[in-house]
Amino acid sequence: MHDKNSRRRFLKLGGQALLLSPLASSLISCGTTKVSTGSTPATNHKPQAPNLLLNVRDFGTTGDGKTKDTLSIQQAIDRCWVLGGGDVLFPAGDYFTGAIALHSNVTLRLEKGASIIGSPDFADYPVAQVRWEGKWIKGHTALIYAFDAVNIGIIGEGKIIGNNALGGRPNEKYPLRHPALIEPIGCNGIHFEGFSTSYHLMWSIHPTYCENITIKNLTIRSTGGNGDGIDLDSCKHILIDGCDIETGDDCISLKSGRGMEGYTLLRTTEDVHITNCTFADTIFACIGIGSETSGGIRNVLIENCKFTKAQTHAIYIKSRPGRGAFIEDITCRNLDVSGTTQGFLRFNILGSGIQDPEPVPGDEGIPTIKNFRFSDIRVNDVPVLVDGSAVHPTKPLNGLVLENISGTCKNGITLANVKNAKLRNINVSGYSGPLLSTYNVSGSGLEGAVAIEPPKLPEPIVAPAQPYKLH
Template identity: 25%
Template sequence: MTINNQRRNLMKALPAAGLSFSLPAVAATAPDPWLQAQAIVDHVSKPRKFRKQDFNITAYGAKSCKLTKVKAWVSHEDQEDIGTPAAGSFDCYAAIKAAIKACHEAGGGRVLIPAGDWFVAGPIVLLSNVNVHLSKGAHVYFSHNPADFAKYGDIDCGKHGKLTISRWQSNDCLNYSPMVYAYGQDNIALTGDDWTAILDGQGGVPFNDAGDCWWTWKGKQKTINSIGQGTTPNFKSGKMSENTVNPLNAESLATVAPALTEAERVLIQGEGDKWRADASYLPALSEAGVPLSKRIFGVGHYLRAPMIQLIGCTNVLLQGYRVQNTPFWQHHPVHCRNLVIRNVEMHSHGPNSDGFDPEACDHVLVEGCTFDTGDDCIAIKAGKDLDTQYGPSQNIVIQNCIMHSGHGGVTLGSEMAGGIQNVFAQKLVFENANWKTNPLNTAIRMKTNMNRGGYLRNFYVRDCTVPNGVQISPSFYASLPGSPIQSKTVATAAGAIVTFDCDYTPISDNVRIRPPVVDNIQISNIKASNVSKDGKTASCFQAIVILGPVASDYNGPLPVPPVFPVTNVSISDCDFGTPVNIAAPWYLYNVRNLTLKNVTIGDKVHNTVLSA
C-alpha cells in the first residue's frame, strides 16, 4: 500500500499553504467586531467563475433509474416506506466521473445532472474549475452499500479496499470515500436549482438481510442527549459497530507505535480493551503518533463516511440543493479557504448527521441555510489529539439561517485542539419546529474538555430568535471519579439556551492533558419564547450553563499546566424566556467576569458581573 507522491507532498504542504493566499487582515481588537464580519463576507462573496460550457452526464452514458419502496430508517427511532433505486439500476458512477474529467480537461465548466432519479454506486470526485450542478428535480441516490465506497479510492489497502485520505471526527485516516469528495482542488462548486435537487446518502436503507444500514454502525443502544434520538437504528448488543471492540485492531499500541514508553502506552490505551473499538482506536493512533499510512480502516471497520468532504480546497461554492439521509456528517470541509455555503437545506435525522462542520478552515460564509439534523446543526472543528497540522478554524460568518432539530444550533467543538477564533453569528432563527417530539437541545453551544483542548476566542453572536425555546428537560454527561462536578447534575448536554462546556463527556477520553482556554465572548439581542409541554410552560431548563475547565480531570505528567477560567463573557439585551429551573436560571463553574447587562430571565432583569 502506497500513497502517491503528489498526495504525500500535498499533505506536507497544506499546513503552510495558507501563506500563499491573499486574505484581508482580521484584527480581533477592532472597535466594532462586526466590521470584521462584513470584511469576511465581502471577501468570500466574490462570484465563482466557470467556463460557459455544459457537460450533461447523459452524454457520457448516464441513465436514470426506477424506484421501488423499501422500509428504511428515517431517524434514530422511526421507520417509513421510502423510495430507493430498484435492484439492477444503472450505475452512473463512471458516467459522472467521465463528465467531470472531460470538463476539467477542457478548462472547466458545468457538469449537469438533469431532472430524474440517478443511482450512483461510488463517489462524485470534484476537480478544479468544475461546477457539478443538479437541475430542478434531480435526485441522486448514492449506494447504501458501504462496500461501494471502498472500490475507487487512490490508495490500495488490500483487503480493506481502495480507500481515500479522509478525516473522521477530526482524526486523519484512510477510509471509505465520502459520497462527494475533493482533495487539493481550486475553484470548485456543487450547486442546485432549488431544494428539489437532492443528494441522498440513503443512510437508513438496509444493505443486508439483517436490516443493517450505515446508521447501525453507530452502535450505541441508548444515548442521553436528546428526546427522540435515544437509540441506534437496528443495533443490538453483540453487533459490530464503531463502538465495539474490533479484533482487526492491534492488541497493544506497542505493536504499531513501538517508540512509546510504557507509561505513554498505558495512558493512551486506558483500562481494558475498549480502546480497540474503531471510534477509539483512531484517536489512539493519533495520540501515539502513528503515521497516516498506517491508519487503515475501510472494509472490516465501522467508521461511517461523511457525505461531502473537501480537503485542502480553495474558492469553494456549495449552493442551492438539499442533502438528506446522510451516513455521517453532512458537510465536512477540512483546511479549506474561501468557502461559501448558501441556501442549502440539510435534512438528516440519523446518528451524527451534523449539518455543516468546517474544520481548520479560513474565511467561510454560511448564509441562508436550513438545518434539521440528528446532531449539531453547525459544529466548527479544528483537529483532535495530535492532528492539528492545519491550524485553527477562523474568520467564519454565519447569518440568516434557520435551525430545527439538533444537539446544538451554532456549536464550536468538541474537536478543537487547533483552536477557533473570529466567529460571527447573526440574524439566526433557532426555529425548533419539532419542539414537541425532537427538540433542539441548545441554541448556542461550545464543547471541549482536557483531551480536545484548544482555544475559543473572539466569538460574537447577535440578533437571534428562539421562538419555540429549546429542550426544556435537562440532559447530562457523566463526570470523572473525584471530580468536583457531581456526575449527571449539570445540564450541559441539553436544556440551556447558551452552553459553554469545558468538561464535555470527559469519561470518553483516556488522555486528558490539554486544558482549553475560552476568552472574549459577546452575545447580544437573543429573544426566546416559551412553549407548553408536559404541564410546564418554559423556554429552557436553564438559560445559561458555563462549565469551565475542571483541573482534576488532568492526568498527564507533572507539573499540571495552568487551568484558566472561562473569561470575559458578555451577554446583553437578551430575553431568555422562563426556565423550568427558575430558582437557578444559570449554572457557573470556573468562570471569571460573566457580565449580564439588561438580561431578562422570567420576570427579572439582570445587570450584574458574576464569577464562580
C-alpha cells in the same frame, strides 16, 4: 507571560507539523487570504464564470435511479476538468452512483428534478485518509468528494441523497469510517448553493482543511446519531447564509482536531460567519463549537438566526483538558431561540467529548477561552438561560458579554471562573430561584448574584515519558 509562551508554543508546533507530516503538507491549500476579525463577514466566494457546459446525458448516464451512472458522471467531470473547467449539468432524473470526485474549476449544476442518489455498497466509495472526530484515520470518501481542488461548486435546485445503509459509526462489520455525503479536503474556493440534501446517521457536509467557502440557501435534512448537517473541520473564511438545517445531531459543528495530533498540526477553524439560518435538532445542539478544538477555534460570528428546536442547547461551546489550544472571539447576536430541551447556551470546558489516547498534558492542555459575546437574544420558555459553570480556574474565561437578552426561561444564569464579565439588560421572566448564580466571577452587572460551589475538576493529565511525534 503564560499566554505569550503558549502562543510561541503554538507557532513552534505549527512549524514542526509542516516538516513532520506528509499528509498535512499535501493538504495545505495553495491560496492565501487575509484573516478577518470575528465581526467581519467571510468572503462570499463564487466560482469563476464557466468556460464549458457539459451534460452528463451526453456521456451515457441513464438517470433512471437503478443503473449505476458512476463512470459516466465521472467521465463528464474529468473531461470538464482537462478542458479547463466549467459546468457539468445534471438534467432532471435520478442519478444512481457510487462516489464521484470533483476537480478544480468544475461546478456541478443540478437542475430542478435532478437527484444524485448514493449507492448502498461500501465498495463504491474509495478508501483514503479522512478526518473522524478530530483524528486522521483510514476511511471511505464521501459520495461527492474532492482533494486539493480549487474553485469547485455544487449549485442548483436539485437533491443529493445519501444511502441510509451507509450511515453510522465504524463497527466490527464495517471498521472504516463511513462515507460522508459531501466532503472537500484541502480545497480552496468552494461554492455550494440552492440544493437540498438527505442522509442518515452520518455527516452531510464536511469540509476539512479548506479555505474560502460559501454555503448558501441549502436545505439540509439528516436523522439519527452523527447526523450532523455541516461540520467545519480546520477550515477558514467561511460564509453560511440562508440555510434551513434540521438534523439528528448538531446542525453545524466547528472542529479543529483532537489531542496531540490536532495540537501539533494546529490547523485552526477561523473566520466563520453564520447568518440568516433556521436550525432544528433532535439529538444534540443546533450549533456546537467543539469538542475537537486542539487546533483552535476563533473569530466566529453567528447572527440573524432562528433556533426552533434543540435536544440540548441552541449553542453549546465545548472542550476539555487534554485538547489544548484556544476558543476565542465568539460573537452571537440577534437570535431567536425556542424549543430547547436544556437551554439557550452552555459552555463546558471541563469534560465534553471523548478524551484522546494522546492528550495534551499539563496546564498547556487546558484550552484558553476568551471573548464570548451574546447580545440581542430573544428566548421563549427555555429551561436554562445560560449554563457556564464548567470552566477551569487555571484558565478562566476572560471576557464574557451577556446583554439585551429578553423572553422567558425556567432557570437563569450560572457562571463560574469568569473574569471581565459584563451583564446588561437581562430582561427575562418566568424563572424560579435566582436569576444569577456565580463562583469566582468578576466584572459588571453581577449585583444580587447568589454564591455556588466551585465546579468539580478532572484529574490533571500527566506528560508521557516520551515526547509526542506524529505517527
